[in-house]
Every structure is written in structure tokens, then in C-alpha cells.
Amino acid sequence: MRVPRRRTQRSREIPSDARPGRVVETVGRRVLVRDDEGERTCFLAGHRVVIGDRVRWIEARGEGGKIVAVDERDTALVRMDHKGRxxxxxxxLGGLLIVVSAKEPGFRAALLDRYLVAADVFGLEAALVVTKVDLGVDDETEAQIARRAADGLQVLRTAIDPPAGIDEVAAFLAEHADEHPWALVGSSGVGKTSLVQALLPQQDVGPVGEISEFWGTGRHTTTASRLFALPGGGEIADSPGIRNFTPAGLSAQDIGLHFPRVRELVCKYRDCLHRPGEDGCVAEQELSEPLLDSYRTLLGEVLDLEERRY
Ligand SMILES: Nc1nc2c(ncn2[C@@H]2O[C@H](COP(=O)(O)OP(=O)(O)O)[C@@H](O)[C@H]2O)c(=O)[nH]1
Ligand SMILES: [Mg+2]
Ligand SMILES: [Zn+2]
Incomplete structure (x- = not known):
């Protein structure tokens, strides 16, 4: 799916003294814009920006900058909220570093699969980071990891104390460095901010161990989404967790196309949605239970949202 394109400036002209920059932090309606000269707080004049946006800004009297235009996006990570918006x-972004913890909280395979679907839908690369391996990885989780690795997903494993795998993450991000940063995604508490802190020991990267949820409006959390430049190269975005991530722009019929093995199913009817009890459906014979569960849960949600919208 192509991301919805947004033209740089709809009708108003961009002032000639406007300078380019990139949004590296958002907390509510305040954003931090970075360029070669540094970072400054900007306020928004009717624009909606997110982390990673390329913008034009002008000096604003005594209070940093004012954003006057937002450039077209190369990619966008878009979710559907509970109201279907x-x-x-x-x-x-260039890719998603999907973070799942071995324990506390336990491995959430269904959420991992949704982010994999999102990467596929929005044209992003993806890799898996399994954090908290110091707590041990049980057999079931190992099986879940092995299944994704067999599908070609690169898997990194980390622990903070004693440190393990941190250099591998740094090397991975350096290898994938270009103008498109990667983002850490995953539930609250899996260790995203701890990982960023381990990558940037000299810098205060934000609060660790605080349960914060991102609701888009900035009202429910003071925790920022923030883009960090890494000393070895590459960039990584950290953000508060999202309780339930549903990629936007998916029709029920599309979902199967973004799941490995589901897309290969040959059922009696070509438009089979592989719901329980469908006539001539081979999904239950052909797929592992966790994979089918992941698929069906996302399908159920998209069907619900479609129903509510039409
Ligand atoms: N045992 C263990 N705990 C960790 C590890 N990484 C993070 N934690 C703990 O997990 C909790 C949540 O970490 P945080 O980085 O805030 O997670 P975030 O919500 O994903 O940003 C904190 O109490 C951390 O100390 C790890 O590698 N091992
Ligand atoms: Mg965090
Ligand atoms: Zn089927």
C-alpha cells in the first residue's frame, strides 16, 4: 500500500526565510526540530507533525521556531485507533526494530506479528530484538522466535545488566544507516528506553520503568517520542508503548497477504477469510495454532472496525 502523500504546503506560500529541519521529539503540541545548527523548540501553526517529519520552520519572536510547512513523507507508520481513525x-522511517521481552512482560507473539504486518504494509524493513534474556528464554518463546527466524527475520538478543547484545544492536543500526531512521516498537515495559540508554550511555534518554501509554493526543503522557543519533552511525526512535497496535489501511481481505504461510493457503474458496468453521478452509490443518491465532485476532479487529465504519 502506498502511504497517503501530503503535499508540502497546501495553499499558503512557504516564507522565503524558512529553513529545513527534522522533527526529533514530540511531547504534546511542542516539537523539537533538528538541523545542522542544533535543536530548537517549535510550535505548530495548524500542522500535524510526527517524529521523523521533515519540516520548514522560521524564527518566532523569543520562543524558538514556528513550523510553516511539512514535507511529503517517504514512509509513514500508521495505526488505527479504537474508533477506527x-x-x-x-x-x-526505514525500519522497525520490534522489541519483545523474554519475560516481564512475557513474549507477545501476536503483537510481534502485527508489527511485521505493518512493516510489510508500509514498506519498512523489520528486525526482532528479544530483550531481558538475562531472565531466561523459555522453550515456547524459543519456538516462537525460531519460527520468525525461519521466515527470514533477523533476531537480536539483548540484556542490560550484565550487558549482552548491545554492540550487535549498534552494529545493526550502523549497517542500516541512511536518511531513514529505525524505530523501536513494542509494548510498554519491554525495555525500549533501557536499550536506547545502553546505546547512549553518556546521554539522559528519558525515564526507564515508567508505564506510559501513547494516545496520540499527548494528553495522557508526558513521555516524549524521540529520535536519537547514535555515535556509531544510524538513528533510532524511542516512544511510549501502545497497548494495542492495529496497522491502518488494511481490508479484511488483505490481511492474509501480509502473513507468511497464510498467503499460501489454498482453500475451497479463493476469498476464504479462514475464520473458524468456513466451508473448505484448510487453515487449521496447514497453520500452527499461534500463527492462526495472530491472524484471526487481527482479522476480527479489522472486521469490527469495518462494521463500525460502514
Ligand atoms: N532483567 C532485565 N530487566 C530489564 C532489561 N531491560 C529493561 N529492564 C527493565 O524493564 C523495565 C522497563 O524498561 P523500560 O526501558 O522503561 O521499557 P520501555 O517501556 O519499553 O521503554 C525497567 O524496570 C527496566 O529496568 C533487561 O535487559 N533485563
Ligand atoms: Mg520507554
Ligand atoms: Zn481458508
Whole structure:
């Protein structure tokens, strides 16, 4: 699916003294814009921006900058909120570093699969980071990891104390460095901010161990979404967790196309949605239970949202 394009400036002209920059932090209606000269707080004049957006800004009397235009996005990570509204979470990303913890909280395979679907839908690369391996990885989780690795997903494993795998994450991000940053995604508490802190020991990267949820409006959390430049190269975005991530722009019929093995099913009817009890459906014979569960849960949600919208 192509991301919805947004023209740089709809009707108003961009002032000639406007300078380019990139949004590296958002907390509610306040954003931090970075360019070669540094960072400054900007306020929004009717624009909606997210982390990673390329913008034009002008000096504003005594209070940093004012954003006057938002450039077209190369990519956008968009979710559907519980009311079926599209919500852009980040712009111009190159990939998703999907973070799942071995324990506390336990491995959430279904959420991992949704982010994999999202990467596929929005044209992003993806890799898996399994955090908290110091707590041990049980057999069931190992099986879940092995299944994704067999599908070609790169898997990194980390622990903070004693440190393990941190250099591998840094090397991975350096290898994938270009103008499109990667973003850490995953539930609250899986260790995203701890990982960023381990990558940037000299810098205060934000609160660790606080349960915060991102609702898009900025009202429910003071925790920022923030883009960090790494010393070895590459960039990584950290953000508060999202309780339930549903990629936007998916029709019920599309979902199967974004799941490995589901897309290969040959059922009696070509438009089979592989719901329980469907006539001539081979999904239950052909797929593992966790994979089918992941698929059916997302399908159920999209069907619900479709029903509510039409
Ligand atoms: N045992 C263990 N705990 C960790 C590890 N990484 C993070 N934590 C703990 O997990 C909790 C949540 O971490 P945080 O980085 O805030 O997670 P975030 O919500 O994903 O940003 C904190 O109490 C961390 O100390 C790890 O590698 N091992
Ligand atoms: Mg965090
Ligand atoms: Zn079927």
C-alpha cells in the first residue's frame, strides 16, 4: 500500500526565510526540530507533525521556531485507533526494530506479528530484538522466535545488566544507516528506553520503568517520542508503548497477504477469510495454532472496525 502523500504546503506560500529541519521529539503540541545548527523548540501553526517529519520552520519572536510547512513523507507508520481513525505514529522511517521481552512482560507473539504486518504494509524493513534474556528464554518463546527466524527475520538478543547484545544492536543500526531512521516498537515495559540508554550511555534518554501509554493526543503522557543519533552511525526512535497496535489501511481481505504461510493457503474458496468453521478452509490443518491465532485476532479487529465504519 502506498502511504497517503501530503503535499508540502497546501495553499499558503512557504516564507522565503524558512529553513529545513527534522522533527526529533514530540511531547504534546511542542516539537523539537533538528538541523545542522542544533535543536530548537517549535510550535505548530495548524500542522500535524510526527517524529521523523521533515519540516520548514522560521524564527518566532523569543520562543524558538514556528513550523510553516511539512514535507511529503517517504514512509509513514500508521495505526488505527479504537474508533477506527487513522493515526500517524512516525514518518520517514526505514525500519522497525520490534522489541519483545523474554519475560516481564512475557513474549507477545501476536503483537510481534502485527508489527511485521505493518512493516510489510508500509514498506519498512523489520528486525526482532528479544530483550531481558538475562531472565531466561523459555522453550515456547524459543519456538516462537525460531519460527520468525525461519521466515527470514533477523533476531537480536539483548540484556542490560550484565550487558549482552548491545554492540550487535549498534552494529545493526550502523549497517542500516541512511536518511531513514529505525524505530523501536513494542509494548510498554519491554525495555525500549533501557536499550536506547545502553546505546547512549553518556546521554539522559528519558525515564526507564515508567508505564506510559501513547494516545496520540499527548494528553495522557508526558513521555516524549524521540529520535536519537547514535555515535556509531544510524538513528533510532524511542516512544511510549501502545497497548494495542492495529496497522491502518488494511481490508479484511488483505490481511492474509501480509502473513507468511497464510498467503499460501489454498482453500475451497479463493476469498476464504479462514475464520473458524468456513466451508473448505484448510487453515487449521496447514497453520500452527499461534500463527492462526495472530491472524484471526487481527482479522476480527479489522472486521469490527469495518462494521463500525460502514
Ligand atoms: N532483567 C532485565 N530487566 C530489564 C532489561 N531491560 C529493561 N529492564 C527493565 O524493564 C523495565 C522497563 O524498561 P523500560 O526501558 O522503561 O521499557 P520501555 O517501556 O519499553 O521503554 C525497567 O524496570 C527496566 O529496568 C533487561 O535487559 N533485563
Ligand atoms: Mg520507554
Ligand atoms: Zn481458508
Amino acid at each position: 487513522e493515526q500517524v505514529l512516525a514518518a520517514n
